[in-house]
Amino acid sequence: MSDEQALDHERLDDLRILEALIFVSPDPLSVQALSEELDEGVDVSALLEQLKSDYSNRGIQLVSLDGKWAFRTATDLAPFLTKYKVVKKKLTKVAQETLAIIAYHQPVTRAEIEDVRGVQTSSGTLDVLLETGWIKMRGRRRAPGRPITYGTTDLFLDQFGLGAVDDLPGLRELKGAGLLDGTLPANFEVPSSQRLETLMDDEVPLDEDIDEDVDHKVDNEGDGGGF
């Protein structure tokens, strides 16, 4: 009995610590980062779920953004908080469209974005999006020319209140309709969108390109030689 009570106590304390840690952090915190603050073996994910449900009816909500946790105000209270609105970054139609293509098709190269839009993308568009912090350069595609691949950031998820890339509206429907995979001419591939913390098989880190490029060339030359 007293053991159980002790356990309960510990659980309460762990909950309180998690709560405070997330509250003071300027950025969403990952389960791993939180685990490091508690004793080993504590089931942080379970505690976070409990916290989330503790807050479910409150004005503040515990939300998960790609596995990272933060407190955010409940969206239905927006009318009462207008005073605190920040100046909205207004995106042009082109930038909106490009952002959507990057979000749904990531990792995606500039050429692939252009293929979807049927038109060249001015570098200004990508610059603007990179500046918002919503997209980032992920790596390079393991393909001729080593094009840079783009994807969305945690800030993107936070900005649009998405728990993960999988929560993008209508993602499943688009996938089901085959709109996110390549039924296009062979020279064009549409990568599938997933939760993409790590690089895909056909991606290499941004800074690795030089060595790999050399390897690549050597290989090609070998093939060309026909031995």
Add this chain to the structure above:
Amino acid sequence: MSDEQALDHERLDDLRILEALIFVSPDPLSVQALSEELDEGVDVSALLEQLKSDYSNRGIQLVSLDGKWAFRTATDLAPFLTKYKVVKKKLTKVAQETLAIIAYHQPVTRAEIEDVRGVQTSSGTLDVLLETGWIKMRGRRRAPGRPITYGTTDLFLDQFGLGAVDDLPGLRELKGAGLLDGTLPANFEVPSSQRLETLMDDEVPLDEDIDEDVDHKVDNEGDGGGF
């Protein structure tokens, strides 16, 4: 009945709004400022008290600071919210030099260090060295003013991979390593360091100084008197 429910709902909403407002605001909010955001006639103070008690067992607390309200982490969690960081720092040239002098010339007083260095030693340098744990106060020199004598610690030996203080390289080795060149006068010597577990004959323990000092003073005065 349904009226009451409606009232409860309103109250809940008001609580949620207060909660979100206090959460979002960069500064603590006064009751008046909060009242302005809610319908007239709402008893904001009562709601705040309820919110406060809602949070009383949580990791975040609603606190009143000078009549203004804000969320703060529970004070008992401070130890869990403190981040401990180890900053590696290189010893300054002066500290290195002083440490070396202490190692070679121990037991050595501050005046002696200054004499060897030919410059005044700031107390900061000795403080830093004491902080490293590599030197310690050994005792006091049996001499006028009873100056404190310094020496190296076991931690010093550990740090520098020395089995004993007399493993410190001597004159020949320093010359061999090119650290001392031939412009030295013939009578130049590097003191052979000794490991000095116990106090030397001319040292007295640190804590004995008061009594001894008194005796000493009396003696001195006696001498000074010329009887």
Add this chain to the structure above:
Amino acid sequence: MPALKLKLEFYLPPNLPQSRNDQWEQDASSQSDELCADELGAEDRLLVELDGFEGPLDLLLALAREKKLDISQISIADLATQYIEYINDLKKHRLEIAADYLVMAAWLVFLKSKLILPSEEEEEESPSGDQLAAQLAFRLKRLEAMRAKGHELMARPQLGQEFFAVGVPLGRNTVSKIEYKAELFDLLKAYSAQQQRQVVQGYKVKRRQVWSIKKARNRLSSLLGMSIEWAPINELIASFMGAEAPMKTTVASTFGATLEMARDGVIEIKQSGPFQPLYVKSTPNVEESADE
């Protein structure tokens, strides 16, 4: 190749069908928020921005939308016809058209021909007209979907707009512990350098012995005063120094003094040849006059 940007302005020709007119308005307003409706509706003058369209695919989509057709249901052949007509119309009015719009028009002509012709003798590798049409339909559908998702994203509650983070993250109290590092080598180097410096600092510059001309003259006159014999100057110098070897300064000053004294007529100097010993003796009469 980047799309040629053209901004076209023309007066609406009276013979242009009304539907076209509608389409322009509709497209222009749906395309760009930047253009205000007033400008567009301004009588018969229309601001046409072909670069208001984001490329031929966008134009195709706009044409399809004009017909309010579900893109999945649309007849690509019809759409192609419309596009070609549209481009031809623009050409009639001598408007410059960006190359990629023309390329698309040409491709659509090709597509139409493929769709009309029976696909019997086609090469295996090249796709059939139906396949090409399906690909175009796919691209249109995909573009439309992405466009819709862009709007949907923007319509979502956003951070800092509809929901908010904590006003001021308090941050964590950081206590940093300083860990000092040093290498034995550094210590030894510091010690050696310091010792060496100390040795240099302890070096006292010896006072240089300078034999002044005045001193030499005094000595010389006291020595010569005793004798009026020719005396070799080397020996005189040696007698100054006693056991020590003569210093350069003594030699130089003594020589200087002899020249001075000779000038004053106090002594006489003789030398048998270059580099031969120098002899001096006092001039007796002058000494007498000095005595007076």
